[in-house]
Amino acid sequence: MNRKVLQIAAPAALGLLLLVGRIAAQTGLAAAESHGEENADFSKAVIHVLPVRGPIYMLVGDGANITLQAGKQGELLVNTGFDKMSDKLIATMKKYSDRPLQYIINTNFYADGTNGNDLIRLAGTTITGANVTADISDSRQGAQILAQDNVVAHMSAPTGEKAPTPEGAWPTDTYIGKEKTLFFNGEGIEIIHQPNALTDGDSLVFFRRSDVISAGDIFNTDGYPVIDVAKGGTIEGTVLALTHIVEMAIVEHEEEGGTLVIPGHGHLCDQAEVVEYRDMVAIVRDRVKDAIKRGLTLQQTKAEKLTSDYDPTYGHNSYWTPDQFIEAAYNSLKK
């Protein structure tokens, strides 16, 4: 989808989404969606590179994990982190391929994965054919940014209104079906929509030859899932998305190895950690469902401390507390 077209054809629904978005920001979701890192001091931050398998690397800075695929055709990133880290990210990427960045894939619109889009995109290039290049003069400028279609709606604004993110950070190409596929650097890549998980625009990225899934924020090892109910997120959809990862992953031996999973935050994993996390989210879902069935209000449900057995592992983040997770679960199940 062309950005210029988007500016002209702003659907009325966007206005509603933006209104809901403002309400969400007031409740602290905006901070959660950047995992509390939007005001962090990145000056001393270092990007660590963990080779995952074949051409896939996990880049770990002070923000969300970034996935890099580097090969003979060029480079592909899954998410871009914060713009304050962009220079360091670009310098790191240069060590892994002489060819330019061609693709950025955003797994959703959250700031910790998209804030660096604009700067990182300009460090890359789009390879285009003759008639396309002839028609659109700036078509080679910067890498393509791919995402599920709803991501654009959450990052842009109708003409005349201030968008929450700069235009240069918006996805340049979106998909609306179950998935979008690419073949790049010798392997098939599936970008698979996970309906109504954290939002209405989440994607998993599956590198088929490398057998690596980049899960985005649907899966973390250090916090509860940041579900944005106002943007279409649900706890039920999150459980299903996690179950989908479990089903996609094939273990090598005794529930270990095989398909590797890069989480949005935290350490590199395989299927076992996703099972653990999926089970946790499903168990909390069942408890909140029961609280609603018993007629408890949100405040009463929070008072029951339904995540207390999982808080030692997932409940220590100030930007997305157990109470916020319970509130999101409650509101999504109440709908």
Place this chain on the structure above:
Amino acid sequence: MILSYFSRVASTAAMAILLAGGFSIRPVYAQVDLSGNWGAMFDEDFPERIPGPELGDYLGLPITDANRLRADSWSSSRITMPEQQCRVHVSPYIYRGPTNLRIWEEKDPETQALVAIHNYSQTYEQNRTIWMDGRPHPPDYALHTWMGFSTGKWEGDVLTVYTTHIKTGWVRRNGLVEDDRATLTEHFIRHGDILTHVSIVSDPGYLSEPLIKSQDFQLNLYYNGNWLYPCEAVDEVVGRKEGEVPNYLPGKNPFLTEYEKNHPMVPYDAARGGAETMYPEYRKKIKAMMAAQAAAEKK
């Protein structure tokens, strides 16, 4: 004279050290050879090991409230799920399994320095490497495994091992867990044909104090035994909904009272575990609880 006297004392002491070592000058980097095939001695803590622990039995474990709720909510139906069926016992727990254990050394071919000590556990066919070459542990964001990342050092004749990067796993296989930030310290102590393994698990989230256990192995010179553990996951429950995970809501697990019924000499509060229940002094409290219970029943 004085120097000569001290020199005689020093050489006598040095001889004594050599004699204690069986006249052999041993390299400092490998005091004892742990290599061999070792068989587990099941009679130690047998009920927990072969029949398996009973539901709701947390006695003697320094668990936190979070761990207790986690186990109370655990349903054994969870292990009917294909992705749970071959789930391995993590390194702090696997030495309690019905395992044949093989240990061997890996030497640098050029220097014969000890690079690593390998453990192979027949239970779940787990290979474990204990690095002895002084390498650092990986960063936090590296992959975690069932066995974790282990480094070892000799402390006298005791091999002491420190392990990080362990996946979430059992503290007791009735739902009690340690999470992926737990660390493990072990001591491997050989007394002739007996190997004592001491494990110390620390997990600030799920254990209020370190959990210390020991188990013994017998050197096995003749028995070849079973060294495999094939495990294939299958669908055991038909019609389970996608996203369904068996569990009990808080306070709704009907099996938590079974242990109390089967073991009337253990009060319910004692079976709920906690650090206090680890120590000998707790027996006095159990006696008092039983006396109070008996008095209440008389009334």
